[in-house]
Amino acid sequence: MAYHSGYGAHGSKHRARAAPDSPPLFDDTSGGYSSQPGGYPAPGAEVAFNVNHLLGDPMANVAMAYGSSIASHGKDIVHKELHRFVSVNKLKYFFAVDTAYVAKKLGLLVFPYTHQNWEVQYSRDVPLPPRQDLNAPDLYIPTMAFITYVLLAGMALGIQKRFSPEVLGLCASTALVWVVMEVLALLLGLYLATVRSDLSTFHLLAYSGYKYVGMILSVLTGLVFGSDGYYVALAWTSSALMYFIVRSLRTAVLGPDSVGGPAPRQRVQLYLTLGAAAFQPLIIYWLTFHLVR
Structure with a gap:
């Protein structure tokens, strides 16, 4: 701010008019609000505020936890009902094959007359998978x-x-x-x-x-x-x-x-x-x- 070095007619010191500041090159957005008239927030600021407020609300956290528990319980029920009718472990047993088994089994299906032993093999009272038992x-x-x-x-x-x-x-x-x-x-x-x-x-x-x-x-x-x-x-x-x-x-x-x-x-x-x-x-x-x- 510049001042005159002299005094006026009445002996009082006069302050000179300040030169107008040049407009800023960039708007200051560090506060999360735009420079719009009236102090309205930026379009994304209100959404961020609502999300933060929702996450900080104890009732919202309780509701989210309750919903997650219901979804987990429903998933367990679906898996339980599925295992009642279709056992995934048993189904995996019937698909435990390899290339050698498939080739030998196809030959057995086409020409089974020379095969001698037809009993299913067991190991500790558990039947061997197909890739180990023809x-x-x-x-x-x-x-x-x-x-x-x-x-x-x-x-x-x-x-x-x-x-x-x-x-x-x-x-x-x-x-x-x-x-x-x-x-x-x-x-x-x-x-x-x-x-x-x-x-x-x-x-x-x-x-x-x-x-x-x-x-x-x-x-x-x-x-x-x-x-x-x-x-x-x-x-x-x-x-x-x-x-x-x-x-x-x-x-x-x-x-x-x-x-x-x-x-x-x-x-x-x-x-x-x-x-x-x-x-x-x-x-x-x-x-x-x-x-x-």
Whole structure:
């Protein structure tokens, strides 16, 4: 601020007018408020204030904690109900496979007549996983075979100029429904025959799903060699699958608990095993004959 060195007419010292300050190059926003008239806060300042106020509110913290506990409790209930119907650990057992097991099991399904030992191996009363025991059932091969069958059916229908999404969807759903019906029939038969065994729904689903391997071979042979090749492959794969089913289920259904039991019960259990095996060629034919012409 500049002052004059002299005095005025009345002997008083006069202060000179200060020069106006130059406008600042940048606004000061360190206080969180803009330089707008009236002192209104910046657009983001009110939101930040509300969030900070909410986090600092004890009632809000209690509500958030209560909501988190409800969500955690609901998650536990869902997991508990899921484990009641589908055991994740048991499901992992049926997918514990490797390349060597898959190759050997496919060979066993196509040519099972030279296989000697059909008993499932145990370690400390726990069955060995499929990658360590060739006789253990798995769900990997049935799942991949089902997908391959659907793709092969689409290719066969496309070669014959009969492909459509509706027909392919009907083919896939029919194959899946037949397997589900077969498993339910086996469960009902085991219940009526009062069979006490280690067979579960996953076991029956695995044994029922192995038919897709024979279906794939039959359709492929029919596409390459015509209907005659299809019927030859159908007869071979059906007989091989029947032999495989009988030998695999024989130990499980006619186990040690049935030894010494009533003769009628043993006959019912034997008929159940033979019926499950004899039903395989009918399903294979029903699901593949329309794909080869």
